[in-house]
Amino acid sequence: MRIKIHVWRQSNRTDRGEMKSYDLEGLSPDMSFLEMMDQLNEKLTGNGEEPVAFDHDCREGVCGSCSMVINGEAHGPKSETTTCQLYMRHFEDGAEVFVEPWRARSFPVVRDLVVDRSAFDRIIQAGGFVSNHSGPKPEPNSIPIEPGIAETALDAASCIGCGACVAACPNGSAMLFTAAKSAHLGMLPQGQTERFDRAKDMVDKMESEGFGSCRNYAECEAQCPKGISIAFIGRLNADYLKATMIEPIDRRGKMHAQ
Amino acid sequence: MNRLAAIYSSNLGKKVIAAVTGLILFGFIAGHVAGNLKVFTGSTPDGLPHIDEYAHFLREVGVPLVPHNMVIWSARIVLLLAVIMHIAVVIQLAMQSAEARPIGYVKTKRKMASPAALYMMFSGGLIAFFIVFHLLHFTVGALPLGEFQEGEVYRNLHSSFSADYWYVSLFYIITMVVIGLHLNHGLWSLFQTLGLDNPDRNKIIRLGSTVTTVLIIAGFIAIPLAFLTGQMPPVEEAYQAIAPPNH
Numbered sequence: 001m002r003i004k005i006h007v008w009r010q011s012n013r014t015d016r017g018e019m020k021s022y023d024l025e026g027l028s029p030d031m032s033f034l035e036m037m038d039q040l041n042e043k044l045t046g047n048g049e050e051p052v053a054f055d056h057d058c059r060e061g062v063c064g065s066c067s068m069v070i071n072g073e074a075h076g077p078k079s080e081t082t083t084c085q086l087y088m089r090h091f092e093d094g095a096e097v098f099v100e101p102w103r104a105r106s107f108p109v110v111r112d113l114v115v116d117r118s119a120f121d122r123i124i125q126a127g128g129f130v131s132n133h134s135g136p137k138p139e140p141n142s143i144p145i146e147p148g149i150a151e152t153a154l155d156a157a158s159c160i161g162c163g164a165c166v167a168a169c170p171n172g173s174a175m176l177f178t179a180a181k182s183a184h185l186g187m188l189p190q191g192q193t194e195r196f197d198r199a200k201d202m203v204d205k206m207e208s209e210g211f212g213s214c215r216n217y218a219e220c221e222a223q224c225p226k227g228i229s230i231a232f233i234g235r236l237n238a239d240y241l242k243a244t245m246i247e248p249i250d251r252r253g254k255m256h257a258q
Numbered sequence: 259m260n261r262l263a264a265i266y267s268s269n270l271g272k273k274v275i276a277a278v279t280g281l282i283l284f285g286f287i288a289g290h291v292a293g294n295l296k297v298f299t300g301s302t303p304d305g306l307p308h309i310d311e312y313a314h315f316l317r318e319v320g321v322p323l324v325p326h327n328m329v330i331w332s333a334r335i336v337l338l339l340a341v342i343m344h345i346a347v348v349i350q351l352a353m354q355s356a357e358a359r360p361i362g363y364v365k366t367k368r369k370m371a372s373p374a375a376l377y378m379m380f381s382g383g384l385i386a387f388f389i390v391f392h393l394l395h396f397t398v399g400a401l402p403l404g405e406f407q408e409g410e411v412y413r414n415l416h417s418s419f420s421a422d423y424w425y426v427s428l429f430y431i432i433t434m435v436v437i438g439l440h441l442n443h444g445l446w447s448l449f450q451t452l453g454l455d456n457p458d459r460n461k462i463i464r465l466g467s468t469v470t471t472v473l474i475i476a477g478f479i480a481i482p483l484a485f486l487t488g489q490m491p492p493v494e495e496a497y498q499a500i501a502p503p504n505h
Contacts, residue, residue: 006364019364072367079369098365105358170371172358203270212358213269213351215378216447217371230450231457238453241274244264 001027001093005040007052008100010109017109019098029089033076034059034066036088037099054113059084061225064160067167068113069100074164074223082162082225102167106174106210117163119209120177126205127198128181130191143189156184158226168223171212176220178206179236180228186239196247199239269354272347277448279344284445286337287437288470291477297415298484300491305499307412314409345386352379374443381440388433395426416493419485427482438475442468 002025010017024043027036034056041051057065066083070076076086091097099113107115157180165176182202185191191198207213214233221230265271293316296308319329368376391401396414399406403426404418419427445467449455455463484490 069363069365072363072365073369100363100365103359103361103363105360168369170368170376171355173355204268207269210358212355213273214451215351215355215375216443216450217368217375219368219371222370229457231455231460234450234453234455236453237270237274237451240268240270241453244268244271245261249260 001029001088001091003027003036003088003091003094004096005036006096006098007040007112008109009052009112010101011050011111013108013110019100027088029087031088032059032084033068033070033086033088034084052113053111055115056084061085062160064162067102067115067117067162067164069098069102069167071098074102074167075162075225079222080225080227082160102163104163104166104172104211106172107163107166115163117161119211120161120163120174122209123174123178123202123205124181127194127201128185130185130194132190132193145188149187153184153187156180156187156228156232159184159224159228160226162225164223164225165220165228166211168219169212169214170217170219171215173214173220174206174209174211175214175233175236176224176228176230178202179230179232182236182239183232186235196239196243199236200243203236203240266347269351272351273451275347276344276351277451279340279347280444280448282336282340283344284441286333287441287474291474294481295477297412297481297490301412301496301498303500305497307496309411309415310409313411341386341389345382348379348382372443374439375447378440378443381436384433384436385440388437410497412496413493415481416485416490416496419482421486421488424486427486430482431479434475434478437478438471441471441474445471 002023004021004023006019006021008017009020022040022043024036024040027039031039034054037052037054044051055065055067057063059066061082061084064082066075068075068083070083070086075081075083076090078086078090101107101109101113102115102117104115106119107117110116159177159180161177161181163174163177166172166174169175182199186195186198216230216233218230221228265274293312294309296312299308301307302311316330317327374381394400395403395418396406396411399408399414404414404420404423406414406417417423419430446455446464449459449463
């Protein structure tokens with residue numbers, strides 16, 4: 001099969017960048033999208049041009065490295081699928097394919113399709129952890145957890161941190177990522193201790209990183225390669241509200257009678 | 259106060275302010291449509307349309323415990339503050355969100371976001387304009403769109419929504435549809451923002467928001483539509499006292 005591919009080319013962080021078009025022929029429908037990109041790069045290298053830089057690692061849909069907006073959708077047209085698990089058979093022969101990097105001020109383009117996602121790392125550093133000492137390996141059933149809650153926490157934990165939610169959100173908000181990373185700890189007994197501080201610290205960090213605010217479009221859920229639900233955003237909203245409005249500030253203060 | 263400042267200083271908190279003020283404004287709209295429907299219930303035996311009686315009642319609520327006009331002005335102040343806060347936080351959020359994506363996409367495809375959600379700023383802008391227009395039209399009587407007699411609500415409605423001013427009715431009806439779109443997203447959205455929605459309730463909250471919106475908007479639209487199509491009793495009839503029965 002053949003396609004016409006339009007790719008964002010930008011040589012470094014300060015370059016203005018532009019869309020460039022290439023014709024590719026002799027593709028197999030069984031090629032993955034990234035293999036097609038490899039083929040494009042073979043061709044460009046053969047012509048003495050710079051290959052297209054793009055992030056990839058495991059190529060089996062679990063690492064969260066690949067990051068392309070394909071025809072206006074994060075990770076392309078197939079729902080709950082990362083770019084690396086997208087195949088050329090999902091496109092028509094002769095199709096025009098637009099490939100762009102994640103677009104967000106907090107995800108600056110490093111080169112071509114590679115963006116700097118370290119803002120996500122800083123959100124995790126702000127509170128996406130449990131600081132209880134884990135001690136020696138405990139007896140597995142020593143802390144009872146309701147299976148439904150454990151499964152829901154696992155749903156949140158299936159976030160691979162790829163950033164598709166930010167790329168898909170009309171406002172460039174990172175709420176789905178922050179909510180998932182806050183919920184997969186905050187739903188479990190081990191994560192209760194810091195639950196409200198975690199919600200507040202992670203949201204405050206997310207906002208200071210310059211992500212937009214959530215407008216409840218649910219576009220993130222629709223384009224998330226793991227299909228993570230905006231129910232976690234509602235949960236984060238509730239936790240944040242409780243952390244800000246209800247949790248005591250002066251826990252140990254003295255009081256006077258009147 | 260520290261907590262309110264903390265809420266206001268964060269974007270998530272600003273959304274909460276938008277949700278709570280939106281809920282207040284929704285409460286007003288629900289009360290407004292209920293009152294408006296009195297236009298269809300006729301007149302008192304001494305020739306006072308129920309809608310005029312209701313308008314008078316709004317000025318006299320709580321009298322003699324509180325002074326004349328006290329309750330209506332308190333409500334107006336609360337609503338004005340709610341509108342100002344709603345608009346102020348939403349503009350701040352929109353500006354901040356616009357900065358979050360300085361370079362847009364060549365191709366954009368939406369899988370889930372509804373037009374109502376995507377155009378909330380547009381519908382909100384039209385509503386803000388409509389509020390000013392509507393107050394000038396039926397509260398102050400400063401617009402040359404039909405007759406205006408203070409306190410004679412039925413007469414004013416009959417005149418402004420007559421076929422002579424068909425474009426007034428048209429504008430009201432179109433605006434009501436836009437308010438409906440705004441409400442349909444906003445009503446559900448406030449539950450999500452306050453963290454009250456979850457998968458167990460999602461369907462019922464969304465259905466409830468849509469049904470409430472449709473009922474409210476149908477109630478509002480019925481009024482200009484009924485006058486425009488000549489379904490309503492003429493002014494003289496509405497203000498005519500029924501002669502006491504002869505004994």
